[in-house]
Amino acid sequence: MRKYGIWAVALFLSAFVGFAAQEITWMSTQFVPIAEAQFVRNELLKPFAEETGIDVKFIGAEYAEFVSRVEAEYEAGKGEIAVLCGLHGDFVSVVDALADLSGVAVGGTISDTLMKLGRMGGKQAYIPLMQATYLMVVNKKALEYLPEGADIWALTYDDLLQWAKNIYEATGMQKLGIPAGPKSLLHRFIHGYLYPSFTGYQVLAFDSGAAVKMWEYMKELWQYVNPAAPTWDAMDTPLLSEEVWIAWDHTARVKQAIVERPDDFIAIPSPAGPAGRGFITVLAGLAIPTTSPDFDAAAKLIEYLTTPEAQVKILQGVGFFPVVAEAAGAVPTGALQILAKGVTAQAGSPDAIVSFIPGGISDEYKKIYKDTFFKFVIRGEPVDVRFLRSQATRLRELYLEADAPYPAPDGG
Amino acid sequence: MPSPSFSLNIGLMEARLRKFLGTDTLLSYWLLLPTLVFIGVFFLMPLFNAIMLAFRADNGAFTLDYFKKMVADVRFIETLKYTFLLAVTIVPLQLITALAMALLVNTGFRGSRFFLYLFALPLGISDLAAGLIWLSIFTQHGFLNSILYSLGIIERPIYFISYQNIGLTFLAVVVAEHWRATAIVLVILVAGLQMISKDYLEAAEVLGARGWRKVWYVVLPMLKPSLQSALIIRTIFALQTFAVVLALAGDIIPVLSGEAYFWHFLYRNSHIASAYAVFLMVISIGMTWFYLRFLRSRMEVIRG
Numbered sequence: 001m002r003k004y005g006i007w008a009v010a011l012f013l014s015a016f017v018g019f020a021a022q023e024i025t026w027m028s029t030q031f032v033p034i035a036e037a038q039f040v041r042n043e044l045l046k047p048f049a050e051e052t053g054i055d056v057k058f059i060g061a062e063y064a065e066f067v068s069r070v071e072a073e074y075e076a077g078k079g080e081i082a083v084l085c086g087l088h089g090d091f092v093s094v095v096d097a098l099a100d101l102s103g104v105a106v107g108g109t110i111s112d113t114l115m116k117l118g119r120m121g122g123k124q125a126y127i128p129l130m131q132a133t134y135l136m137v138v139n140k141k142a143l144e145y146l147p148e149g150a151d152i153w154a155l156t157y158d159d160l161l162q163w164a165k166n167i168y169e170a171t172g173m174q175k176l177g178i179p180a181g182p183k184s185l186l187h188r189f190i191h192g193y194l195y196p197s198f199t200g201y202q203v204l205a206f207d208s209g210a211a212v213k214m215w216e217y218m219k220e221l222w223q224y225v226n227p228a229a230p231t232w233d234a235m236d237t238p239l240l241s242e243e244v245w246i247a248w249d250h251t252a253r254v255k256q257a258i259v260e261r262p263d264d265f266i267a268i269p270s271p272a273g274p275a276g277r278g279f280i281t282v283l284a285g286l287a288i289p290t291t292s293p294d295f296d297a298a299a300k301l302i303e304y305l306t307t308p309e310a311q312v313k314i315l316q317g318v319g320f321f322p323v324v325a326e327a328a329g330a331v332p333t334g335a336l337q338i339l340a341k342g343v344t345a346q347a348g349s350p351d352a353i354v355s356f357i358p359g360g361i362s363d364e365y366k367k368i369y370k371d372t373f374f375k376f377v378i379r380g381e382p383v384d385v386r387f388l389r390s391q392a393t394r395l396r397e398l399y400l401e402a403d404a405p406y407p408a409p410d411g412g
Numbered sequence: 413m414p415s416p417s418f419s420l421n422i423g424l425m426e427a428r429l430r431k432f433l434g435t436d437t438l439l440s441y442w443l444l445l446p447t448l449v450f451i452g453v454f455f456l457m458p459l460f461n462a463i464m465l466a467f468r469a470d471n472g473a474f475t476l477d478y479f480k481k482m483v484a485d486v487r488f489i490e491t492l493k494y495t496f497l498l499a500v501t502i503v504p505l506q507l508i509t510a511l512a513m514a515l516l517v518n519t520g521f522r523g524s525r526f527f528l529y530l531f532a533l534p535l536g537i538s539d540l541a542a543g544l545i546w547l548s549i550f551t552q553h554g555f556l557n558s559i560l561y562s563l564g565i566i567e568r569p570i571y572f573i574s575y576q577n578i579g580l581t582f583l584a585v586v587v588a589e590h591w592r593a594t595a596i597v598l599v600i601l602v603a604g605l606q607m608i609s610k611d612y613l614e615a616a617e618v619l620g621a622r623g624w625r626k627v628w629y630v631v632l633p634m635l636k637p638s639l640q641s642a643l644i645i646r647t648i649f650a651l652q653t654f655a656v657v658l659a660l661a662g663d664i665i666p667v668l669s670g671e672a673y674f675w676h677f678l679y680r681n682s683h684i685a686s687a688y689a690v691f692l693m694v695i696s697i698g699m700t701w702f703y704l705r706f707l708r709s710r711m712e713v714i715r716g
Binding site: 063065139172173180181182183226227228230231232233234241243362363364366367369372379 | 418485486487551552553568571574575577626652658661662663664670674678679680681696
């Protein structure tokens with residue numbers, strides 16, 4: 001009986017050991033692909049647990065699930081989620097449920113511009129964690145066909161057209177690539193890059209005369225785009241197989257190509273149009289819900305993830321770029337430095353027009369931009385202003401239905 | 413005092429009731445109940461809710477707006493065209509191929525069993541995997557282009573999968589689907605062939621019909637029920653082709669099931685996705701009715 005008694009006591013005591021280590025839950029719409037989630041768990045959270053004794057349970061969630069979970073916990077008044085990670089647009093939908101992070105310490109210097117983006121609903125709703133953008137990656141083989149007088153660090157769309165034309169006339173191949181597959185980020189190119197560069201706005205000038213000129217330009221450019229583009233969801237494979245020499249895509253979707261052959265590629269800013277150099281900044285941040293069961297542990301995690309070391313690790317792990325000033329200098333040479341050069345050049349260009357991804361509205365807007373592209377560019381139909389107008393109406397309706405502001409640069 | 417016929421009726425009713433409540437029938441219903449409840453809760457109710465998604469707005473009001481939006485979509489006509497074109501092209505092709513394969517396997521030559529397994533092999537892989545296999549063959553740097561180039565037949569790779577060569581893209585999808593799913597029809601037809609009594613075949617031989625005539629006048633009519641089942645099953649699945657088209661042709665060839673998928677997962681509007689799904693369901697039911705009506709076995713007609 002005494003033997004069993006000792007086991008019983010040991011078992012009883014071990015239960016308390018379990019409770020002594022802190023555990024918090026982190027829900028995120030970022031790092032969802034399995035490789036990225038594994039990276040977060042092994043490279044970020046394990047060292048964090050060793051340093052602070054706080055175990056972080058990482059849960060990846062799609063936007064719809066994220067929003068419904070946060071809203072449910074907010075309405076219930078209590079919840080399990082301690083800390084959140086999401087894009088700016090994700091937080092716009094749940095701003096009421098987020099706590100004010102004004103006093104939370106960060107691990108490095110985050111610029112005012114970025115911190116200001118995290119202010120919503122009269123409080124510091126989220127602290128920026130990482131940024132991503134879309135840019136162009138060029139195979140060095142294409143450089144010899146660059147048009148006279150074109151500056152690769154400040155291309156215009158006209159330069160791009162001439163460049164692709166030069167390559168076509170010299171080699172007979174269409175070496176320009178823009179991803180146009182069903183799961184590609186084509187819609188980002190249209191609403192965040194083309195529209196602001198040609199019309200100055202994402203939504204407000206959808207059916208303007210400048211927009212018509214833009215679509216005419218794209219029709220012409222498409223002649224020099226590889227015809228397999230509508231099957232591509234990402235550009236790293238076509239870049240590696242040299243189906244394209246000039247590609248546009250998200251940094252994460254071209255990273256693999258540069259990692260495998262860093263000596264063959266350079267990353268440059270996206271081109272500028274008549275209205276400026278429009279590009280998207282994708283900002284992801286960390287927030288703490290008001291119903292968080294452990295505010296302090298969550299704040300510790302935020303501080304840890306914004307240290308320069310963690311920021312460089314994130315860049316190496318998933319290709320999202322640092323927001324912390326000290327981290328920029330700490331990126332080691334290699335593919336990531338090549339990308340970082342392009343990202344910094346794009347963000348620092350004098351004619352920059354920063355666009356934000358529309359938040360809080362139905363994802364149908366992606367279809368509106370994509371359908372217009374499909375009709376005029378891929379199918380090659382003549383640019384029909386009436387169709388543009390009806391699409392513009394539908395787009396504005398989406399914003400009205402959701403009572404959501406137009407995204408930057410439209411001044412929402 | 414009640415009339416004798418009245419009491420006789422009561423007696424009959426009582427006897428019938430007692431017979432019904434007798435152990436066997438009632439026990440059967442009780443044994444079925446758990447399964448019925450399970451199907452009702454986990455299948456019928458979600459099915460009903462999914463269908464209602466297409467007709468009910470978020471605020472609960474009944475509306476046909478989602479169907480109107482579906483029909484007004486820029487690519488709706490194209491989607492419809494390709495869905496039907498795909499089914500109409502693939503099904504007869506597969507039927508003929510499967511019939512030939514089934515007849516061949518049924519002769520029982522040495523090794524016929526091996527060929528049966530070989531033909532049925534593609535059934536074991538998912539349709540997405542099949543699509544990806546054929547993508548690696550048809551893509552710009554894929555197997556087909558590499559072989560043609562190394563044989564000197566072409567100087568530059570052919571863009572099999574592109575909007576400019578949409579005919580070739582469609583052909584690629586047909587080939588991939590044909591490779592993947594002919595076995596479904598084959599298996600049904602083989603089973604049907606084996607059910608044909610040898611007596612008929614021997615009688616046919618004795619009466620002088622052999623080879624092709626035997627097949628046309630004796631085997632095929634007897635195979636009609638199997639052909640009917642195979643046609644119905646294959647057509648419904650052909651109308652729902654999804655993963656192969658997606659993997660091979662991406663956005664170039666839109667089909668109904670693909671649009672339902674994108675509306676739910678990409679554009680996040682489950683109502684319109686459900687509208688597409690309901691529309692597809694109605695088409696499938698319609699085709700089934702059509703087959704059942706017009707492919708009635710002649711034997712039934714003679715007997716009836």
